[in-house]
Amino acid sequence: DQQVKQNSPSLSVQEGRISILNCDYTNSMFDYFLWYKKYPAEGPTFLISISSIKDKNEDGRFTVFLNKSAKHLSLHIVPSQPGDSAVYFCAAQLNQGGKLIFGQGTELSVKP
Amino acid sequence: KAGVTQTPRYLIKTRGQQVTLSCSPISGHRSVSWYQQTPGQGLQFLFEYFSETQRNKGNFPGRFSGRQFSNSRSEMNVSTLELGDSALYLCASRLDGTYEQYFGPGTRLTVT
Numbered sequence: 001d002q003q004v005k006q007n008s009p010s011l012s013v014q015e016g017r018i019s020i021l022n023c024d025y026t027n028s029m030f031d032y033f034l035w036y037k038k039y040p041a042e043g044p045t046f047l048i049s050i051s052s053i054k055d056k057n058e059d060g061r062f063t064v065f066l067n068k069s070a071k072h073l074s075l076h077i078v079p080s081q082p083g084d085s086a087v088y089f090c091a092a093q094l095n096q097g098g099k100l101i102f103g104q105g106t107e108l109s110v111k112p
Numbered sequence: 113k114a115g116v117t118q119t120p121r122y123l124i125k126t127r128g129q130q131v132t133l134s135c136s137p138i139s140g141h142r143s144v145s146w147y148q149q150t151p152g153q154g155l156q157f158l159f160e161y162f163s164e165t166q167r168n169k170g171n172f173p174g175r176f177s178g179r180q181f182s183n184s185r186s187e188m189n190v191s192t193l194e195l196g197d198s199a200l201y202l203c204a205s206r207l208d209g210t211y212e213q214y215f216g217p218g219t220r221l222t223v224t
Contacts (some may be wrong), residue, residue, distance in 0.1 A: 098160025
């Protein structure tokens, strides 16, 4: 039972344009969502998070949007840079427990 | 502040052996979680420790165990290794009362 889904395995974007990464979830009890960036053979790097009581959170070039009625969140990167090329994971958490439930990841490629 | 450290970074073991992996959290973080990443299953939660007690556990067989020491450092142990245990094992720490988990670089375990 995949509670967190990233339906696009890959995304290619031109440098300077917007990258939009999507994530859907099934459990309406999730109360916190996080995005991580990962390079091969390294640990995930925390990017940005959002509480279920908010619908938007912004940090520099990164903005996360949460649509609770649709059980959907998205990560916007503007402007995209070649150094953003990596695998992006969304994750969800229940009740501040230590268990993060991850999506399968989306590989972003930003072309110069 | 130093990040999460994991040792060793790479390990090769034979089926039937056991292995112990180590994790040192960020200073001040008392919660440590462990994850397994494989190409087929993605990132999956193993367990979480807080103040030397297992607080949460994922859906893994009893061959996977862990512990935490009074200085918050944690170890995980896998006994009777199987080929399917080959994976990247990741440790993450967080400040109690927060959601964001910070990951170490991982230990790449290969079972032959």
